Amino acid sequence: xxxxxxxxxxxxxxxxxxxxxxxxxxxxxxxxxxxxxxxxxxxxxxxxxxxxxxxxxxxxxxxxxxxxxxxxxxxxxxxxxxxxxxxxxxxxxxxxxxxxxxxxxxxxxxxxxxxxxxxxxxxxxxxxxxxxxxxxxxxxxxxxxxxxxxxxxxxxxxxxxxxxxxxxxxxxxxxxxxxxxxxxxxxxxx
Amino acid sequence: xxxxxxxxxxxxxxxxxxxxxxxxxxxxxxxxxxxxxxxxxxxxxxxxxxxxxxxxxxxxxxxxxxxxxxxxxxxxxxxxxxxxxxxxxxxxxxxxxxxxxxxxxxxxxxxxxxxxxxxxxxxxxxxxxxxxxxxxxxxxxxxxxxxxxxxxxxxxxxxxxxxxxxxxxxxxxx
Numbered sequence: 001x002x003x004x005x006x007x008x009x010x011x012x013x014x015x016x017x018x019x020x021x022x023x024x025x026x027x028x029x030x031x032x033x034x035x036x037x038x039x040x041x042x043x044x045x046x047x048x049x050x051x052x053x054x055x056x057x058x059x060x061x062x063x064x065x066x067x068x069x070x071x072x073x074x075x076x077x078x079x080x081x082x083x084x085x086x087x088x089x090x091x092x093x094x095x096x097x098x099x100x101x102x103x104x105x106x107x108x109x110x111x112x113x114x115x116x117x118x119x120x121x122x123x124x125x126x127x128x129x130x131x132x133x134x135x136x137x138x139x140x141x142x143x144x145x146x147x148x149x150x151x152x153x154x155x156x157x158x159x160x161x162x163x164x165x166x167x168x169x170x171x172x173x174x175x176x177x178x179x180x181x182x183x184x185x186x187x188x189x190x
Numbered sequence: 191x192x193x194x195x196x197x198x199x200x201x202x203x204x205x206x207x208x209x210x211x212x213x214x215x216x217x218x219x220x221x222x223x224x225x226x227x228x229x230x231x232x233x234x235x236x237x238x239x240x241x242x243x244x245x246x247x248x249x250x251x252x253x254x255x256x257x258x259x260x261x262x263x264x265x266x267x268x269x270x271x272x273x274x275x276x277x278x279x280x281x282x283x284x285x286x287x288x289x290x291x292x293x294x295x296x297x298x299x300x301x302x303x304x305x306x307x308x309x310x311x312x313x314x315x316x317x318x319x320x321x322x323x324x325x326x327x328x329x330x331x332x333x334x335x336x337x338x339x340x341x342x343x344x345x346x347x348x349x350x351x352x353x354x355x356x357x358x359x360x361x362x363x364x
Contacts, residue, residue, distance in 0.1 A: 068197060071197065078198075078201060078202065082205040082208070082209055085209050085212075086209060086212050089213055090216055092218055093216040093217075093218055096218070
């Protein structure tokens with residue numbers, strides 16, 4: 001039950017993108033069309049879950065016993081970069097079309113602050129292995145949901161007649177703000 | 191300090207080894223000839239050959255699904271180098287589509303800059319409310335400018351004959 005609460009809490013109440021404001025770069029960059037946003041969500045989910053797991057193992061089996069916690073950020077970045085490289089190889093093999101669509105944003109998952117953020121939050125909240133896994137998966141799912149919702153909204157906006165002052169990025173930013181307000185409505189639910 | 195150095199080195203080596211392994215397992219077989227052909231093509235993705243872009247056309251050419259002379263912007267020079275690369279007899283090919291060049295009717299052009307923004311090869315020069323002109327050396331005849339021109343003042347014409355474009359006509363069948 002605790003895990004379920006943690007999961008729902010991470011997906012909706014403490015949504016990584018709209019409440020904690022991490023990972024805004026792909027939110028603006030890859031949300032132009034729905035299928036690319038979905039693919040990006042999937043790829044990030046894969047990376048986030050794996051890196052949450054791997055960073056917990058590194059933290060508790062390597063850094064803490066050897067008292068080298070000062071290497072935390074460095075080693076987490078190393079492990080995230082490796083997981084992203086691995087994901088890119090897999091995506092390239094399994095879906096060349098998605099690989100082409102995501103383009104430079106796939107390797108840029110490395111610098112997605114949500115991924116490093118989740119790994120560091122896991123340490124700060126002193127989560128256990130299963131809890132970090134649930135937290136990582138929840139964050140990733142929250143990220144994917146927001147990506148898909150936002151891409152859908154932007155596809156509608158592309159069809160609408162927007163005043164010239166707001167056309168393009170401004171209206172997207174306003175939309176992201178409104179979406180964030182909606183997600184703030186979940187606060188206090190758990 | 192030695193512990194930290196050792197740990198990071200070991201971590202880097204281990205991850206590098208795993209990635210090398212993954213690169214081998216998930217290797218994508220790419221035909222090197224396709225990349226060579228694609229490098230020869232103009233790369234403006236104009237779609238005049240009937241394929242969605244130059245990379246798709248290159249793949250089709252290597253597989254033999256497209257004739258090497260199907261690229262109008264490339265013209266005769268491209269056909270010759272492709273035929274040499276893919277070892278195809280030039281005489282076996284049918285008539286090639288003639289390369290086209292865009293020309294702007296200066297009496298109708300209003301200088302709206304729409305064509306100039308649409309041009310994938312930057313072959314149109316001009317500025318707002320100035321009459322635009324086409325640099326014929328850079329034009330690939332992709333007709334993208336023709337589609338966006340609100341005055342309908344752009345026309346596509348066959349390239350004028352020069353020493354580089356002229357070739358012997360085929361002998362008439364008896």
